[in-house]
Amino acid sequence: MADTPDTLSADLRRLEEIVRSLESEDTDLDRALALFEEGVGRLRAARDRLGEAEARVQKVLEDAAGHLTLSDFEE
Amino acid sequence: MKKPPEDPHLPLFKSPSGEAGVPPSRPTALPPSPTALSVTQLVSALRRVVEEASGTLWIKGEIAGMKAYGSGHWYFSLRDPDSAIKCVMWKSNTTKVGAAPVDGTEVYALVTPTVWADKGELKAAVQVMLPTAGIGVQQLSREKVRAALEKDGLLDPSRKRQLPAYPRAIAVVTSTDGAALRDIIIVTRKRWSSVRLVIVGATVQGDGAARDLCRALKVVNRLPGIDLCIIGRGGGSREDLHAFDDEKVCRAVAALTMPVVSAVGHETDASLTDLVADLRAATPSAAAERAVPDRADCLRHVASLSSRLAHGLRRRTGLVAERLARTGDRIEVAMVRRIREPRASVDRLAGQLEALSPLRVLGRGYSVARLVDGRVARRRADLPEGTEFTLRVSDGDVPSRAG
Numbered sequence: 001m002a003d004t005p006d007t008l009s010a011d012l013r014r015l016e017e018i019v020r021s022l023e024s025e026d027t028d029l030d031r032a033l034a035l036f037e038e039g040v041g042r043l044r045a046a047r048d049r050l051g052e053a054e055a056r057v058q059k060v061l062e063d064a065a066g067h068l069t070l071s072d073f074e075e
Numbered sequence: 076m077k078k079p080p081e082d083p084h085l086p087l088f089k090s091p092s093g094e095a096g097v098p099p100s101r102p103t104a105l106p107p108s109p110t111a112l113s114v115t116q117l118v119s120a121l122r123r124v125v126e127e128a129s130g131t132l133w134i135k136g137e138i139a140g141m142k143a144y145g146s147g148h149w150y151f152s153l154r155d156p157d158s159a160i161k162c163v164m165w166k167s168n169t170t171k172v173g174a175a176p177v178d179g180t181e182v183y184a185l186v187t188p189t190v191w192a193d194k195g196e197l198k199a200a201v202q203v204m205l206p207t208a209g210i211g212v213q214q215l216s217r218e219k220v221r222a223a224l225e226k227d228g229l230l231d232p233s234r235k236r237q238l239p240a241y242p243r244a245i246a247v248v249t250s251t252d253g254a255a256l257r258d259i260i261i262v263t264r265k266r267w268s269s270v271r272l273v274i275v276g277a278t279v280q281g282d283g284a285a286r287d288l289c290r291a292l293k294v295v296n297r298l299p300g301i302d303l304c305i306i307g308r309g310g311g312s313r314e315d316l317h318a319f320d321d322e323k324v325c326r327a328v329a330a331l332t333m334p335v336v337s338a339v340g341h342e343t344d345a346s347l348t349d350l351v352a353d354l355r356a357a358t359p360s361a362a363a364e365r366a367v368p369d370r371a372d373c374l375r376h377v378a379s380l381s382s383r384l385a386h387g388l389r390r391r392t393g394l395v396a397e398r399l400a401r402t403g404d405r406i407e408v409a410m411v412r413r414i415r416e417p418r419a420s421v422d423r424l425a426g427q428l429e430a431l432s433p434l435r436v437l438g439r440g441y442s443v444a445r446l447v448d449g450r451v452a453r454r455r456a457d458l459p460e461g462t463e464f465t466l467r468v469s470d471g472d473v474p475s476r477a478g
Contacts (some may be wrong), residue, residue, distance in 0.1 A: 003374045008241050009239075009241050012380070015384070016380065018384065018387075019380055019383040019384050021387075022384065022387025022391055023383070023387045027391065029391065032391040036388040039232075040384070043317055046346065046377050047374075050269075050373055054273045056272070057260055057272045057274065058271065058273050059251070059276065060246075060276075062294060068294060068298065073251075073272075073274050
């Protein structure tokens with residue numbers, strides 16, 4: 001999950017590119033099929049990443065020496 | 076205005092030897108022409124001295140002789156019991172003040188004194204004007220901070236960074252027991268539940284708030300993997316929000332290494348952190364809404380990409396199928412032609428063959444005698460008495476015996 005946003009962003013950007021290529025007529029069939037396959041993979045990945053997950057809320061604690069630690073935030 | 080060349084003979088300003096103000100020669104004598112200044116040279120030199128000596132600064136005085144022109148520019152004087160200075164305030168600045176203050180109003184003014192060349196007049200160009208009545212020291216200091224931030228380019232729109240589209244971790248600098256934090260958590264959960272919120276608690280009002288906010292902002296810069304920072308608090312009086320107008324806090328906001336949204340709830344007036352931040356939000360909830368995308372929107376976007384992807388491929392393969400079909404049609408036409416032509420010749424040949432067929436001769440009344448072994452009887456000797464044979468007539472065979 002640590003890399004979620006960047007990869008989601010990259011997946012969606014790539015998907016846009018793929019869709020645009022497929023929508024244009026000058027992609028040859030082999031290439032179109034390869035793009036489609038890649039697109040399906042990226043779609044699946046994007047959907048997985050958009051799966052529900054409970055937001056994690058943490059609190060930063062700083063000790064006297066200036067060390068930072070994270071602990072779950074009690075609401 | 077054209078800047079005159081530096082004149083090495085400018086005793087009034089250049090000589091440190093105590094000759095300042097002494098004319099180059101006695102007034103009755105004709106001045107030697109190389110040492111006489113042009114008026115423009117003198118006024119330019121004076122202007123330079125005035126501008127360098129004073130810079131931009133706050134002064135306090137009473138408005139006198141206010142002339143507010145239709146163009147939006149104001150001309151007036153600022154005076155106190157002993158002195159006065161002519162002032163001009165351009166439209167770009169007067170629009171921020173509203174109506175022109177009447178003569179006698181005491182104001183604070185942020186001015187840049189200069190010398191106008193055409194009349195050789197000392198003038199103060201006013202950038203900010205605040206009536207002293209009803210204006211606390213707080214607002215004055217706020218204006219001072221604002222001017223300082225502006226001077227350092229921290230309010231420059233080109234500094235604004237774009238917020239990340241899909242932040243993974245957001246630092247929140249606010250009070251840990253305020254409604255602001257609760258609102259941010261609720262909105263974030265609802266819209267983009269996969270985000271991680273990292274709370275950096277800070278005192279947001281009262282003594283020490285500014286110092287504590289600075290500390291918290293520095294902590295944010297030390298946290299790894301933070302994509303965005305939200306700093307804010309719920310609404311309050313201008314006094315409550317004072318820490319968010321503090322110069323050090325503003326500079327700490329500007330020094331954040333990631334984009335920052337400032338949400339200091341004040342309806343009518345932005346706090347200075349709002350102006351320094353990459354984005355200003357009216358409330359903490361609004362800040363959270365701007366900070367994270369909406370999962371439902373994102374899913375819709377993915378669904379639309381999915382259908383475009385499928386449609387794109389169908390369309391692409393559709394084109395190929397169409398081309399194939401067209402090719403198929405051409406092949407078929409060619410095949411049909413190739414098949415039809417021989418068939419016509421076969422038919423013709425068949426007709427010819429039929430005309431030559433011996434069976435047609437039988438039709439005219441002839442018949443053929445065929446022996447048991449299949450030979451055709453051609454002579455009487457082929458058919459001795461009692462020989463069995465078959466007589467072929469036009470419509471069939473007749474079993475026969477030679478008599």
